[in-house]
Amino acid sequence: MHSSSLDLYRAGASFWHRLDARVKLIITLAYVLTVSLMPVGAWPAYVLLFAFVLSLVVASELGVWVVLRRTLLALPFVLAALPLLVTTPGRVILSFSVGRWSLPFTSAGLERFLSIACKSWLSMQMAVLLTATTPLPDLWIALRALHFPGLLVATVGLMWRYLFVLADEAMRMLRAREARSAGGEGRNGGSVMWRARVTGSMAGSMFLRGYERSERIYNAMLARGYDGTVRSLPVKPVSATQRWVAALATGVLLVLLWLGQWMR
Amino acid sequence: MDVPGCAAVEIHKLSFAYPDGQVALRGIDLCVAPGERVGIVGPNGAGKSTLLLHLNGILQGEGTVGVDGLQVTRANLGRVRARVGIVFQNPDDQLFSPTVFDDVAYGPIYMGLSEAEVRQRVTQALQQINMEGYAIRVSHHLSLGEKKRVAIATVLAMNPEILVLDEPSAGLDPRGRRILIRLLERLPQTMLISTHDLRLVKELCPRTVVLDEGQVVADGPTGKLLADEALLLAHGLD
């Protein structure tokens, strides 16, 4: 059985697609940093930041809905910030009483909650854009070119390569377990301890098979001359045009950052 | 090293036991001339895979192993591995790089070739397996047959003298098998093919060696050996 991979990458010929992965990575990180540095409640700046990422999405010809769909998925996280609504001191706009406790919703709390939600969402869009327009092998090469340690990049590359193979095995085990879980509707037999133990055995056997597979991979590497060092072909330098693009994007972000401070 | 008919592979009294005590090979003698194609058959557990792993020094037992005029010793491993290309049974274990290009380039890179040479070797190897456009593909997306051919290419890129294949046709559908056999027919290297697929042996290998319980029990022309039903039955081949 062949598990289809999680196809994050959507091929394309747009300008953004053709940018070197290093440039895209740097712009993405600069964007995320800018978003993080924006003060709470700087709505005009948030709108402009949204315009920034939206322009890039449009330029990449991906389709706005593709990116939005993927970010909406991870948004439920933001609910973790809900307590802010009631714990931030400030002017109270609404108050609920639950039993003895009252939950004062403050305007400051609302502002903080919405700010966090916006910032999270903006950062996510940029990250989704990066992964949708960059084939992963290019990303690993970019990391290597940006002087990430070779061992680390090799580990990430191998991890990604075998993730789907092992996920396949995990799915097969889960399915086999399901096929043998003949409990009635809504009622699972066996204690929690037993079920945890079974899951643990599944995890253990997956780790074990992974270990043994890694020994076979090592033999295959040896057979092709592996000598303990991590080697790869040299990476082409980034063209001048692309450097300008990176500089321009970073410049725009800095301007937005300054505007954001000014607009509090 | 003196016997002329053994210039490709010369194995003399090879014995090997695993660390847990299990004896896998008992005094194997084998002699292969350059350009020969030898099928190695036998039941599971006969020691076929273990024997293959001795040819490039991944395992080292008692006795001598010589390939292409070189003794397989610790000092020689780099050179040995450039001469003997082993294609393992499970292609997923051999395609461990992000793209097909990276996998095929791996061997040449570790041989220390220049970038231009590496690229040239990759192109050449992909041509040999008829998969020129596949360089940027991700190996996970390929079918089993395609993976097997790419695995062969990863080894061909090193221009080995001797090609060793472990169960090359396992799991392939008839069409995949056909493509594989045609590919192997075209290759000039000395070949050792360990397999259960007797029809493949008949088509590709004029000579067959039968292994059972770590020993060579028969070694001769394929036609004669595979017609001997008693032999096949006795050693779990039919």
Next chain:
Amino acid sequence: MSQWSSPLYQGYIRPARAVGIPGHSVASGPSPMHIPDGFLSTPVALLMWVVAIVAVAYALRRVSRDLDERKVPLFGVLAAAIFAGQMLNFSVTGGTSGHLLGAAIACILVGPWAAVLALACVVGTQALLFQDGGLLALGANIVNMAVIGVSVAYAVHGAVRRLAGDQRWSTVVAGFAAGWTSIVVAALACALELAVSGTSPANVAVPAMGGIHMLIGIGEGLITVGAVALLYAARPDLLGARKGEAAGNRGILVGGLVLAIVLAVLSPLASSHPDGLEWVAEQRGFLDFARGSPYRLIPDYVFPGISNEAIATIVAGIVGLLIVFGIAMAVAASRRRRGSAQNP
């Protein structure tokens, strides 16, 4: 095949629903311990990045020094196994499921430094590719899960084994303790980071994160035990192989124990004195642009009226729209040019 129907997506993001175990409701998605962007103040996030980089760099050095070269494919596959292993779950009660982090198992199998490396890769990839945890917050996430999780697991495991000796039951207890403590202490660290950032006051974050993860930790502990039991039965040589390196790893053993104790003591303290942490956060206010101080009066914008900020926002919206529109036109034009170039 669309992303949503792929087994990996289903298995990772919607574990319960994918398997359809009867009586099992949908799990809440990725682990609650991955902090998204926007939740940590910038100074905290950057500090955590520094810690993460130092820790991972050190782990890399130790790994290349101590372990022989055959381990290189092992780390990658191990990281893949941890990643895939996080798909394995089981129902604890009707609504929740036990779900794996894997720090303890990794650590028991390959030692602390390789485990740090593998988990850092997993957490990093989850952030970059699945948006499970933010990119700026990635440093903190790596510190919590890969560094604190692993060192605490290693320390507890080592301590229990040392105290209880070498019997069969001591491996079980050690495995459970390592799994449970790694999750709980990592969660406490997470809560403290949120509190110092001013996102979530300590008296809410600590009990909430701590409490939930004390429950989740039980699952981790049990799964760890199950995995260790299987490995013990199938390949005991893999588990026993590393007695010798304990000496070299004394540093991380002690460090892990210290971390666990410090966090365990600090958290209830912080929880009962949330103002203390707010004060700390306030002192850094001059560096901290991301966090509006809660004690400053913030103009009322919630009901948009005639306020400068509302106008500024609208203007920004118009400007943004024009920019996007302009880009869309440019893209359309370039497409036409490309299309006509291909059809002479």
